Amino acid sequence: MRFSEELRRDADLIFQSIRNHPFVQGIQQASLSREQIVHYVQQDYLYLTTYAKVYGLGLAKCRTRDEMQDFHRRIGFILNDEVHPHVTLCRVAGVSYESLQRGATLAPTAQHYMSHMLSCAATGSLGEVLATVLPCHWTYVDLATDMMTRVSPTADHPFYDWIAFYADRDMHAGMADLCRWLDDYAASAGEEDKSRMRTGFMVSCQMERRFFEMAYTLESW
Numbered sequence: 001m002r003f004s005e006e007l008r009r010d011a012d013l014i015f016q017s018i019r020n021h022p023f024v025q026g027i028q029q030a031s032l033s034r035e036q037i038v039h040y041v042q043q044d045y046l047y048l049t050t051y052a053k054v055y056g057l058g059l060a061k062c063r064t065r066d067e068m069q070d071f072h073r074r075i076g077f078i079l080n081d082e083v084h085p086h087v088t089l090c091r092v093a094g095v096s097y098e099s100l101q102r103g104a105t106l107a108p109t110a111q112h113y114m115s116h117m118l119s120c121a122a123t124g125s126l127g128e129v130l131a132t133v134l135p136c137h138w139t140y141v142d143l144a145t146d147m148m149t150r151v152s153p154t155a156d157h158p159f160y161d162w163i164a165f166y167a168d169r170d171m172h173a174g175m176a177d178l179c180r181w182l183d184d185y186a187a188s189a190g191e192e193d194k195s196r197m198r199t200g201f202m203v204s205c206q207m208e209r210r211f212f213e214m215a216y217t218l219e220s221w
């Protein structure tokens with residue numbers, strides 16, 4: 001079994017609970033409140049800024065220029081393309097995206113998740129960076145693909161663009177490439193490194209679930 005398959009198997013219950021989480025169900029049923037959407041976008045904007053920096057720290061650990069190109073492309077995607085799902089959410093909530101980008105205070109869960117990724121990236125191996133960023137990608141591809149197959153939303157669904165963005169074939173390919181990169185790295189990694197990679201992956205999976213919980217409950221300090 002490939003290393004990424006092992007990780008996915010160990011995290012299966014968390015993946016299932018993300019699919020069934022009330023925030024994710026709220027997207028599917030278009031039943032989220034304006035406050036829940038706004039809270040999510042405010043925190044996610046801050047989260048994605050850190051996520052791009054974590055890729056940057058990963059880039060500094062690369063062994064080849066091809067690997068550097070990969071992180072470089074992914075950073076560009078976050079800065080330029082990941083704004084689209086946020087814009088969809090803002091449209092549904094009836095607020096301007098620009099207004100949400102100013103003055104938000106980090107909620108505890110978002111802060112915890114960002115600190116987790118940053119400490120893995122600052123002190124860990126390239127493998128740890130890959131394992132720690134992978135759940136962000138994988139859980140969204142999983143939940144969006146699940147929604148597409150379960151409810152087949154049509155273009156008049158308020159969140160259609162958000163769901164389609166993450167269920168897209170290219171999004172899936174980007175995730176599969178990350179898995180392959182992680183598997184190649186793991187093939188020659190030591191046991192201690194792999195154990196840290198497992199921990200980084202599992203904590204990020206838990207934090208993905210908690211991030212939805214944070215938005216659903218409007219968590220604050």
Ligand SMILES: Cc1ncc(C[n+]2csc(CCO)c2C)c(N)n1
Nearest residue numbers: 044047051077078082136137140211
């Ligand atoms: C908390 C949180 N987790 C995952 C995503 C989705 N996402 C962010 S970056 C990325 C990889 C492709 O750029 C994906 C799928 C999000 N927005 N917020």
